Amino acid sequence: MHLLHRGAHDMVLTTDTPPVAPPDSEVERPTLKTIAAATGLAIATVSRALKDAPDIGEDTKRRVRETAALLGYRPNRAGVRLRTGKTNVIALVLSTEADVMNHTAQMIYSIAAALRETAYHLVVMPYFRDQDPMTPIRYIVETGSADGVVLNQIMPDDPRIRYMSERGFPFTAHGRSDMGIDHPYFDFDNEAFARLGVRALVERQRQRLFMIAPPREQSYSGHMITGFADEAAVQRARFEIATEVSSDSHSEQMEAAVYRRFQSGNPPDGILVGSTTAAMAAVNGAERAGFHIGADFDLVAKEAIPFLRRFRKEMLVVHEDVGRAGDFLARTLIAAIERRTPEAGQFLDKPEHLGADDAPQRR
């Protein structure tokens, strides 16, 4: 009875008439013309009937929908796109510099899952070391090759966000900038995470805290540093931030930096990091210097894929749900593209309690 013309993969379905098996071999794909011929209506009428226009009679609509379903009609994307300018494409623009143990696949899967019942396709456009991050953005906006863009690796002052905001091009960001532009985003609350981590360490009587921060040019680096420094001050704990390395440095370098730090006079007893690789490197560095996690120090980390507890069960881990991010980003982006009910475009994901078995789960 109902026609979902954006059912799974553009499928046209009726509940009473199952879509016919794909016509055996060299049958032409049906178009509006085919349906028009089959029903004796004009092409324009068929078109309007399928989009439920008010000036088409009810039984005409029914007839059209039925034959459309019968023939397995699916709108031709190129035709629609040429005529309307709508691409039905979402572009995911990614830096390839992401974490090795990266979020990328999860992000892609969750966006794709959110697009499943829609007519949107997902185009992935990574940009590389040697490229200006603006290049793919300009390309997309200038050529209109997508209806909307999902960004990641957001910087406090991000030219991509400025550019798209100015032009009113629909986009949404995994992370938030800080330049007085109120843009849609999904962000993990890294400040809250850092505070949570510091408190957990202090509760374990750790008083000399050490952190490997994310690369400074990323927005969330600032958030994490703020939370770390601020909460450490509140808790009256000593704290320091690694200067030679950030969490996107090579593992070897992070490990070496932590090793040196532990070798030195006044070794830390609590570590906070924001990535899987950094966590592993830190543990390896500390252990090489003769210190043991759980005994001589504790470590709080954040990760997207449950993993670190398998590396060292003493690890204190906060889960960052990238799937939730992708889902939210896709949904709000589509809402923006289609100018539907302006559902809240911003979301700050609060970290849950730490995941260690022996961690004080509630306060």
Added chain:
Amino acid sequence: MHLLHRGAHDMVLTTDTPPVAPPDSEVERPTLKTIAAATGLAIATVSRALKDAPDIGEDTKRRVRETAALLGYRPNRAGVRLRTGKTNVIALVLSTEADVMNHTAQMIYSIAAALRETAYHLVVMPYFRDQDPMTPIRYIVETGSADGVVLNQIMPDDPRIRYMSERGFPFTAHGRSDMGIDHPYFDFDNEAFARLGVRALVERQRQRLFMIAPPREQSYSGHMITGFADEAAVQRARFEIATEVSSDSHSEQMEAAVYRRFQSGNPPDGILVGSTTAAMAAVNGAERAGFHIGADFDLVAKEAIPFLRRFRKEMLVVHEDVGRAGDFLARTLIAAIERRTPEAGQFLDKPEHLGADDAPQRR
């Protein structure tokens, strides 16, 4: 002097005339019509000139190319697609069941890198647990929404490969099937890997070999089992294959299976696995049972992202280069789509020697 009309992201460039900065605000995007008006030529002439047709004069071509570059002309994808049926899209169809420490991001990055200087876009279509793997394939072929498809997770008898082969739809596979259809693929030689691993274990005086095999429905599972069983026989070592778990089981289950096996009467002293997660689970299980890697047993694993040596430096690791796979798959697929010189469409990637520091690097 030269026009690359499929330069980076469809960019039109001349060496002497740099592309003009994007016209400031509400300037219409140039089309063939714009160029025709600017040069006083017919639209058809401009079109033919831009594709270097033989019946257009040399200086006309030059003039057209120059103004095209000047205006920043880029062909409208919808127009081309509607007229020619060519989508300039490559679809990557993925199972979301992939390894947690997955290859996916690397695969996507390397395909995208190979597409950089072409006019192709990469559309990623994951399919989910509840979906028939044929669904996205049928969708793509029936609606013609891509010019070619890259598949992964290949099965020995793979209906997707059968379907696309029968219809002559361009595709290429990461992995190979075994049903008498000679299709393009890039595969890692898992049989050779298993043989290499067995020999490395035997060289270390390991005589009771144990393997966690990939899920049986995957092609490469058979290859790996063949290599393992066969080489073990040749080397006169005992061997067995885990029955309750495969390398896509949950970590906990793999760990438990290995633990039980080590607890039992006659524990293994050599382990072979094909994934990062399986390797970690195996080590954790064995250690929980009181056995130590390097001392009581050795373990050979294969992984795409250098990582396991950071988990246990005694690990014997073979590197599987997913980037190389993606690059090859993209290039051969495009060659097939464009029916260019049929460069060899099949590649079997031989494993290199093991990567342990104390491993006998050369036979």
Added chain:
DNA sequence: GGGAAAATCTATAACGTTATAGATTTGCCA
């Protein structure tokens, strides 16, 4: 210098869709 062949260009139609204005039919009321 005439004519044919080669070189170069153009007009037209078509791909599948939708917006628009207009055409036709129906219903209703005076």
Added chain:
DNA sequence: TGGCAAATCTATAACGTTATAGATTTTCCC
């Protein structure tokens, strides 16, 4: 019964591209 409005449908044009057949110009040879 006439007339007008509402309801329903249709013809046309346009989006940007390319294939095709044909038109025009130039070149060359006898």
